[in-house]
Amino acid sequence: MNGIVKISWRNVWRNKRRSLVILMAVALGLWGGIFATGLATGMVTQRFRIAIERQISHMQIHHPKFIDYDEVKYHIPEAAELVSHLSSDDFVMSVSARTMASGMVASSAITAGVQIIGVDAEQERATTRFDEFVVDGDYFTDAGRNPVIVGKRLADKMKIEPGSRLVLTFPDMQGEIVRASFRVAGIYQTTHTQLDELRLYVRRSDLQALVGEGEPVNEIAILLNDVEHLSDVIAQLKNRYPELSIRSYAEISPEVSYMQEMAGITYLVIIIIILLALAFGLLNTMLMTVYERTRELGMLMAVGMNKKRVFLMVMLETTFLTFTGAIVGILLGGGTVWLTARNGVDLSGVGGDTLTDFGYDAVVIPELHTSFFLNLVILVLCTSFLASVYPAFKALKMRPAEAIRKD
Amino acid sequence: MTKVIRTENLTKVYNHTVVPVHALGGVDLEVEKGEFTAIIGPSGSGKTTLLNMIGGLDHPTSGRVFVGDTEMTALKESKLIDFRLRNIGFVFQSYNLIPVLTAKENISFIMLLQKRSKEEMEARAIQLLQEVGLTDKADVRPQKLSGGQQQRVAVARALASRPQFVLADEPTANLDTQSAFNLLDIMQKLNEEEHITLLFSTHDQRVIDRARRVIKLVDGKIASDERR
Numbered sequence: 315m316n317g318i319v320k321i322s323w324r325n326v327w328r329n330k331r332r333s334l335v336i337l338m339a340v341a342l343g344l345w346g347g348i349f350a351t352g353l354a355t356g357m358v359t360q361r362f363r364i365a366i367e368r369q370i371s372h373m374q375i376h377h378p379k380f381i382d383y384d385e386v387k388y389h390i391p392e393a394a395e396l397v398s399h400l401s402s403d404d405f406v407m408s409v410s411a412r413t414m415a416s417g418m419v420a421s422s423a424i425t426a427g428v429q430i431i432g433v434d435a436e437q438e439r440a441t442t443r444f445d446e447f448v449v450d451g452d453y454f455t456d457a458g459r460n461p462v463i464v465g466k467r468l469a470d471k472m473k474i475e476p477g478s479r480l481v482l483t484f485p486d487m488q489g490e491i492v493r494a495s496f497r498v499a500g501i502y503q504t505t506h507t508q509l510d511e512l513r514l515y516v517r518r519s520d521l522q523a524l525v526g527e528g529e530p531v532n533e534i535a536i537l538l539n540d541v542e543h544l545s546d547v548i549a550q551l552k553n554r555y556p557e558l559s560i561r562s563y564a565e566i567s568p569e570v571s572y573m574q575e576m577a578g579i580t581y582l583v584i585i586i587i588i589l590l591a592l593a594f595g596l597l598n599t600m601l602m603t604v605y606e607r608t609r610e611l612g613m614l615m616a617v618g619m620n621k622k623r624v625f626l627m628v629m630l631e632t633t634f635l636t637f638t639g640a641i642v643g644i645l646l647g648g649g650t651v652w653l654t655a656r657n658g659v660d661l662s663g664v665g666g667d668t669l670t671d672f673g674y675d676a677v678v679i680p681e682l683h684t685s686f687f688l689n690l691v692i693l694v695l696c697t698s699f700l701a702s703v704y705p706a707f708k709a710l711k712m713r714p715a716e717a718i719r720k721d
Numbered sequence: 722m723t724k725v726i727r728t729e730n731l732t733k734v735y736n737h738t739v740v741p742v743h744a745l746g747g748v749d750l751e752v753e754k755g756e757f758t759a760i761i762g763p764s765g766s767g768k769t770t771l772l773n774m775i776g777g778l779d780h781p782t783s784g785r786v787f788v789g790d791t792e793m794t795a796l797k798e799s800k801l802i803d804f805r806l807r808n809i810g811f812v813f814q815s816y817n818l819i820p821v822l823t824a825k826e827n828i829s830f831i832m833l834l835q836k837r838s839k840e841e842m843e844a845r846a847i848q849l850l851q852e853v854g855l856t857d858k859a860d861v862r863p864q865k866l867s868g869g870q871q872q873r874v875a876v877a878r879a880l881a882s883r884p885q886f887v888l889a890d891e892p893t894a895n896l897d898t899q900s901a902f903n904l905l906d907i908m909q910k911l912n913e914e915e916h917i918t919l920l921f922s923t924h925d926q927r928v929i930d931r932a933r934r935v936i937k938l939v940d941g942k943i944a945s946d947e948r949r
Binding site: 320610 | 819
């Protein structure tokens with residue numbers, strides 16, 4: 315076996331130029347594939363993290379009818395007690411109780427349909443770090459009456475700035491239309507600019523005072539310490555509050571969960587396509603090698619090298635060729651991902667606002683998981699096997715008596 | 722004397738479905754242990770075909786080949802390969818050494834296929850290198866050896882497995898006079914001192930002069946068989 319390994323390895327370097335060309339092809343193909351996968355994985359992970367940590371949270375609780383009708387009157391009964399219970403749960407990191415109403419916003423310039431979200435400043439800060447999104451003006455302060463924080467895209471459209479006055483119109487608990495004047499306290503910008511255009515944030519107490527009838531809460535967003543506990547917490551809550559709608563992020567926003575699940579498979583498919591293309595290059599190289607060495611292979615078979623060993627020799631040679639290129643490609647690809655992950659890759663110049671329109675961060679931090687590299691090694695092994703089978707069979711079909719005399 | 726090789730009514734017809742070419746037409750041959758035999762004849766007379774049949778590299782159309790007591794023509798492919806490995810040494814016209822191995826590694830390779838111990842391989846390779854006068858070239862790869870030196874390594878390789886006999890197909894055809902004489906000296910010495918059975922196919926008068934038995938093939942049949 316050692317002798318076959320030695321010959322196979324030395325055979326790889328018999329035609330250095332040809333071997334280096336195919337090695338470079340494998341290395342560059344994998345380099346590109348690994349970096350593209352790292353970039354895409356980073357995008358999806360960031361999108362997932364943003365969706366969980368800055369938008370949806372791990373789970374949300376609603377009145378069941380609120381989900382369908384989106385009306386303030388469908389509020390969570392005894393919400394204060396529920397929030398208190400959740401806040402004392404060891405698995406819960408933070409809770410944000412929101413009062414929500416759909417309505418219109420009017421400035422001196424235009425009118426637009428919006429969702430008005432009443433939040434507790436501290437709860438929202440702890441749950442979505444919303445204060446960090448404020449790019450102009452201030453986050454909620456105790457001072458001033460009816461402050462509102464407006465998305466940048468809406469603010470630009472409405473030509474408003476901190477200090478501007480807006481009129482919000484929305485139905486109260488009885489379904490009567492309420493109009494109230496608000497002052498723009500700040501302008502926010504998240505990574506999902508389409509949502510920024512639709513959502514206005516006000517103080518929960520201000521909104522509750524306007525819609526009347528106690529302190530209605532329509533949504534409780536919950537951020538857990540660890541997503542691992544999600545199913546347990548949901549099960550406990552469903553058991554305790556069977557009349558409420560308690561949903562995980564995957565139920566609220568299935569596309570986020572689906573995207574994460576599909577991402578891994580999609581990138582593997584991309585790598586498989588790259589490796590398949592490389593497999594044809596390898597196959598061609600190995601076929602050339604086998605044809606060039608017809609006389610030598612004939613001699614080996616004549617002197618007593620059995621078919622198993624001939625097959626093994628061709629396979630080992632292909633494997634060495636593939637893996638040498640793959641190691642270089644993995645080092646280059648992994649190195650590039652590691653280097654670019656330090657500061658991220660700014661894609662704003664490439665994608666413009668398109669990325670942020672769909673909730674992606676324009677600065678992507680590439681990342682790769684260990685499982686990806688394990689899968690990659692298995693795929694490389696399969697590629698080398700596929701590329702070697704046909705040349706190896708060609709070698710086996712040679713008849714020593716004829717092969718020895720081939721020029 | 723022990724019979725090493727025996728053929729019975731050996732025939733070989735190529736392209737028998739299109740235009741039949743009768744390469745061998747019923748060859749009966751016996752070679753005894755320690756014989757130095759040259760098979761001669763004009764091109765197309767069937768020398769190489771006969772050597773291929775005796776070496777188990779090709780199958781006869783009819784007839785049988787025995788090596789010792791084993792009917793080689795009855796062996797299945799896998800058994801035949803192993804039989805060749807353990808019983809037959811080959812020397813080819815174009816040396817056919819493995820270019821990525823050194824002279825010593827080329828010699829050891831056959832023993833490696835036979836799964837001999839590392840120590841045995843090392844000792845035998847060095848001994849054979851001494852016998853062919855190439856001790857100083859042990860670690861040199863074939864492309865840095867002359868044609869004559871490569872062929873001497875090929876002879877050492879053929880002997881490495883301690884075969885029952887060595888088949889040499891035109892071994893001196895690519896060698897200059899001095900190299901050919903050197904090679905023949907070595908082979909003759911091995912034949913005389915170690916009673917190694919040698920069977921050559923050749924056109925080369927230098928080989929014919931050294932042979933103790935000369936078989937002439939004409940049109941695939943033995944035309945003469947002369948012992949000296």
